[in-house]
Amino acid sequence: MLEYTEKIREISQKLLKDSKxxxxxxxxKGTVPMMNEPTFIRNANEVGQLIWDSNCGINLxxxxxxxxxxxxxxxxxxDSRNIVVHLVENKVNxxxxxxxxxxxxxxxxxxxxxxxxxxxxxxxxxxxxxxVVEGDGDEKVYDKKDVLQENCAICIHxxxxxxxxxxxxxxxxxxxxxxxxxxxxxxxxxxxxxxxxFEGLLKNCIRCYACRNAxxxxxxxxxxxxxxxxxxxxxxxxxxxxxTFHFLRAYHCAGRCTDCGACERVCPVGINVRAFTxxxxxxVKELYDWEIGLDPNVRPPLDVYKTQDPEDFxx
Amino acid sequence: MEHMGxxxxxxxxxxxxxxxxxxxxxxxxxxxxxxxxxxxRKHFIKTEAKVA
Numbered sequence: 001m002l003e004y005t006e007k008i009r010e011i012s013q014k015l016l017k018d019s020k021x022x023x024x025x026x027x028x029k030g031t032v033p034m035m036n037e038p039t040f041i042r043n044a045n046e047v048g049q050l051i052w053d054s055n056c057g058i059n060l061x062x063x064x065x066x067x068x069x070x071x072x073x074x075x076x077x078x079d080s081r082n083i084v085v086h087l088v089e090n091k092v093n094x095x096x097x098x099x100x101x102x103x104x105x106x107x108x109x110x111x112x113x114x115x116x117x118x119x120x121x122x123x124x125x126x127x128x129x130x131x132v133v134e135g136d137g138d139e140k141v142y143d144k145k146d147v148l149q150e151n152c153a154i155c156i157h158x159x160x161x162x163x164x165x166x167x168x169x170x171x172x173x174x175x176x177x178x179x180x181x182x183x184x185x186x187x188x189x190x191x192x193x194x195x196x197x198f199e200g201l202l203k204n205c206i207r208c209y210a211c212r213n214a215x216x217x218x219x220x221x222x223x224x225x226x227x228x229x230x231x232x233x234x235x236x237x238x239x240x241x242x243x244t245f246h247f248l249r250a251y252h253c254a255g256r257c258t259d260c261g262a263c264e265r266v267c268p269v270g271i272n273v274r275a276f277t278x279x280x281x282x283x284v285k286e287l288y289d290w291e292i293g294l295d296p297n298v299r300p301p302l303d304v305y306k307t308q309d310p311e312d313f314x315x
Numbered sequence: 316m317e318h319m320g321x322x323x324x325x326x327x328x329x330x331x332x333x334x335x336x337x338x339x340x341x342x343x344x345x346x347x348x349x350x351x352x353x354x355x356r357k358h359f360i361k362t363e364a365k366v367a
Contacts, residue, residue, distance in 0.1 A: 187318065191317070191320050191321065191322045191323070192320065194318065194319055194320035195319065195357075195358060198320060234361070240360070240361045243319070243359075247316070276319075279318045313328055314329060315329040315342055
């Protein structure tokens with residue numbers, strides 16, 4: 001995937017030089033290993049900052065909300081699906097976008113690597129399908145497929161679904177992926193065990209709301225947790241409040257979540273935030289046979305009424 | 316809600332028109348019975364904050 005960098009720079013330079021766009025949203029190298037950060041390039045002579053590797057997990061669609069200028073945006077599969085969500089929800093105008101599609105082979109999980117490496121990591125280099133980790137310990141080489149983010153390992157939309165130009169040929173999509181193994185595992189638990197599972201999941205939550213801030217779906221001008229008149233949810237770190245925040249946030253993403261994994265990636269204490277959203281994703285798939293973010297011209301199921309909508313849950 | 320550990324039956328939904336008084340009574344009775352059989356709730360109870 002490293003060869004994408006040159007192509008991204010080339011395209012961005014052209015776009016900015018020809019004034020086709022006012023800025024390009026992409027990634028630049030972060031200050032610590034495996035943490036690339038979003039960047040907004042406005043001058044053609046700054047495109048050298050732009051890079052692409054397996055640490056570009058943040059969802060850039062998050063930065064499009066309500067933007068009125070012409071924007072070039074670097075989009076991998078999930079970003080492009082969230083751009084579609086933004087189009088469907090009228091958060092951005094398609095005519096203002098120039099989408100630079102990036103066929104993606106998955107992002108690596110810095111926590112997974114941190115755990116298996118065990119020592120302070122100082123540098124991570126990619127070499128094809130290998131990840132070379134240098135740090136306080138010996139240099140180690142891992143297979144990229146073993147250290148992928150969980151949502152990337154089960155991703156079935158690696159290629160951008162919408163784009164104006166591509167940086168490389170489309171990659172082969174993963175087939176026969178069991179997307180909901182973890183959800184079924186929770187579903188099979190008795191109620192008390194389920195409760196305990198989520199209790200354990202959230203016990204480290206510090207309510208920093210990083211998951212919400214990184215989520216392209218969370219664009220309400222005032223989030224329900226920040227609202228004080230009425231106050232929907234307590235602002236303490238009482239487990240009840242924490243849980244209320246997490247499950248309500250997940251509900252707001254029902255039928256909209258593309259499982260991009262941004263929430264999980266940004267969590268400072270490593271909570272598997274997707275445990276909430278994935279259940280809803282699975283339900284929407286089963287009840288409405290719906291996957292979000294594939295077509296900007298179709299309204300999502302929770303948006304429209306159909307006579308064949310399931311209603312078994314209503315007495 | 317049930318997915319995260321609320322007992323099945325604790326949360327119920329119904330659609331009752333203002334003209335369906337008999338259905339309303341029936342549903343209320345059913346809900347009350349189900350909830351009574353489940354006993355007092357165990358979850359989503361917020362205790363007073365402890366003050367040192």
